[in-house]
Amino acid sequence: MGDKKKVLVTGMSGRVADVIRKHLGDRYELSGLDLVAAKGVPCTVADIADLDAIQPAFEGIDAVIHLGAAPKPRDPWEDVLNSNLIGTRNVYEAARVAGVKRVIFASSHHAAGYYPAKAEPYTTIYEGRIGEVRRPFRKLTPNDIRPSSYYGVSKAYGEALGSYFHDAFGLSIICLRIGWLTAPDDPTFSPAALSLYLSHRDAAQLFQKSIDAPVSVGFTVLNAVSDNTLSIWDIEETKRVLGYEPQDNAGEDWTPDPNAPPVM
Amino acid sequence: MGDKKKVLVTGMSGRVADVIRKHLGDRYELSGLDLVAAKGVPCTVADIADLDAIQPAFEGIDAVIHLGAAPKPRDPWEDVLNSNLIGTRNVYEAARVAGVKRVIFASSHHAAGYYPAKAEPYTTIYEGRIGEVRRPFRKLTPNDIRPSSYYGVSKAYGEALGSYFHDAFGLSIICLRIGWLTAPDDPTFSPAALSLYLSHRDAAQLFQKSIDAPVSVGFTVLNAVSDNTLSIWDIEETKRVLGYEPQDNAGEDWTPDPNAPPVM
Numbered sequence: 001m002g003d004k005k006k007v008l009v010t011g012m013s014g015r016v017a018d019v020i021r022k023h024l025g026d027r028y029e030l031s032g033l034d035l036v037a038a039k040g041v042p043c044t045v046a047d048i049a050d051l052d053a054i055q056p057a058f059e060g061i062d063a064v065i066h067l068g069a070a071p072k073p074r075d076p077w078e079d080v081l082n083s084n085l086i087g088t089r090n091v092y093e094a095a096r097v098a099g100v101k102r103v104i105f106a107s108s109h110h111a112a113g114y115y116p117a118k119a120e121p122y123t124t125i126y127e128g129r130i131g132e133v134r135r136p137f138r139k140l141t142p143n144d145i146r147p148s149s150y151y152g153v154s155k156a157y158g159e160a161l162g163s164y165f166h167d168a169f170g171l172s173i174i175c176l177r178i179g180w181l182t183a184p185d186d187p188t189f190s191p192a193a194l195s196l197y198l199s200h201r202d203a204a205q206l207f208q209k210s211i212d213a214p215v216s217v218g219f220t221v222l223n224a225v226s227d228n229t230l231s232i233w234d235i236e237e238t239k240r241v242l243g244y245e246p247q248d249n250a251g252e253d254w255t256p257d258p259n260a261p262p263v264m
Numbered sequence: 265m266g267d268k269k270k271v272l273v274t275g276m277s278g279r280v281a282d283v284i285r286k287h288l289g290d291r292y293e294l295s296g297l298d299l300v301a302a303k304g305v306p307c308t309v310a311d312i313a314d315l316d317a318i319q320p321a322f323e324g325i326d327a328v329i330h331l332g333a334a335p336k337p338r339d340p341w342e343d344v345l346n347s348n349l350i351g352t353r354n355v356y357e358a359a360r361v362a363g364v365k366r367v368i369f370a371s372s373h374h375a376a377g378y379y380p381a382k383a384e385p386y387t388t389i390y391e392g393r394i395g396e397v398r399r400p401f402r403k404l405t406p407n408d409i410r411p412s413s414y415y416g417v418s419k420a421y422g423e424a425l426g427s428y429f430h431d432a433f434g435l436s437i438i439c440l441r442i443g444w445l446t447a448p449d450d451p452t453f454s455p456a457a458l459s460l461y462l463s464h465r466d467a468a469q470l471f472q473k474s475i476d477a478p479v480s481v482g483f484t485v486l487n488a489v490s491d492n493t494l495s496i497w498d499i500e501e502t503k504r505v506l507g508y509e510p511q512d513n514a515g516e517d518w519t520p521d522p523n524a525p526p527v528m
Contacts, residue, residue: 077353077357081349081350081353085345085349086345089341089345093341111424114427114428114431117431118431143407145409145423145424145427146427146431147424147425147427147428148428148431148432149428149432150428152424152428153421153424153425153428156420156421156424157349157417157420157421157424159409160375160409160411160416160417160420160421160424161411161417163378163409163410163411164378164411164412164413164414164416164417167378167381167382167410167412168412168413
């Protein structure tokens with residue numbers, strides 16, 4: 001255990017953390033931080049809105065994966081304010097005080113969620129009318145900011161705040177705009193997953209490479225989806241910066257369920 | 265008075281509001297909102313961190329100029345949280361509830377302030393070593409986000425939040441990344457002003473054109489400086505979207521004061 005990197009995961013009781021524990025639990029010495037204790041991992045039970053309460057969890061940590069948040073696009077302002085705006089500042093600040101070298105911030109495609117909702121060809125893709133998509137089309141990069149909710153705003157904010165903490169204090173911060181990571185690991189539940197799907201093993205690879213990336217990465221924002229043929233999310237920079245080699249593809253040759261839920 | 269547009273200015277007691285009152289006080293029916301009452305204008309005294317307290321000031325208003333904020337790059341987190349993160353959300357929300365059609369958000373060059381601090385040729389320009397500047401150089405656009413303080417982060421956040429309020433609720437929101445607007449109106453106090461200077465009359469023109477711009481502008485982020493020869497801030501989009509015709513230029517033919525204060 002002694003030679004393994006110590007990785008603190010905020011939001012350890014959530015869906016994404018489950019994937020990290022399953023795929024990376026042997027590779028790193030994981031610990032957790034959440035409002036409720038996670039099973040099978042040492043866990044600090046505290047609210048990230050309370051800086052003093054969470055500070056001890058950061059001592060001696062090599063890397064932090066910051067997943068903790070009000071996680072739903074429809075979460076109300078007050079929850080987003082406490083958990084995402086104040087909480088993310090506190091996580092960066094606690095990492096800074098503790099001398100943590102790397103923070104991986106779970107950003108989200110929702111930071112640019114209004115492009116898919118409002119513009120072609122994104123609307124056509126998200127509705128699964130694949131034959132109607134005119135190609136090539138411009139893919140979205142992390143320079144695209146168009147949040148579709150307070151939640152999405154909080155993710156764009158977490159990226160900007162990360163760049164400040166990097167420039168001002170030297171923390172290396174990697175922001176991953178995570179697509180749809182689902183349980184079970186199956187992209188066929190909605191046509192929008194043709195674009196947004198992030199398989200469990202591709203997610204695990206991204207987190208592993210983000211933990212182990214050289215300090216020279218500094219600060220970056222990267223799209224994080226699988227190698228989906230119909231993705232509207234550009235992952236060229238993700239491949240270049242992290243050496244990401246996605247293994248999965250949501251495909252394009254299945255017929256969407258006409259009763260599929262609407263795109264969030 | 266009846267035919268004049270009703271314009272509410274938050275932060276009415278501040279430096280930028282003085283310019284608005286002096287140059288645009290006859291053109292619009294101005295009212296103010298601030299922690300202390302401004303002279304010569306009807307003013308609601310309230311804290312923008314308190315949504316209920318500020319809501320009445322927004323009733324019947326045609327356009328809001330949102331200047332109110334913890335204004336200094338070194339303002340501590342708690343002040344930025346209350347006045348800039350919570351405050352800006354409350355201003356957009358109050359405008360939405362009251363049916364205001366246009367909000368002009370005073371963003372800041374500090375949203376990208378770390379470029380000047382860290383990269384050439386920006387450092388050379390900001391230090392006034394004009395003869396050493398290699399041209400052409402890439403100018404910064406509103407796509408560049410690299411905040412240099414919590415204050416700068418709050419400005420990038422206010423832009424992202426503005427795009428959400430536009431897309432979700434239909435408000436038209438124009439974000440102006442304001443450079444250095446000083447009292448007295450003189451760019452020669454620091455070499456950095458060669459790039460950052462925004463004269464009083466150019467600022468007044470920008471606010472006027474932002475108030476009167478057609479609803480079709482929707483949402484936009486624009487750099488707001490004078491036509492400075494050595495500006496690192498690209499104003500081509502500002503000219504295109506608003507018809508901005510800057511009258512002033514900080515110049516490039518003066519010798520900076522060797523005792524000038526450092527760049528913020």
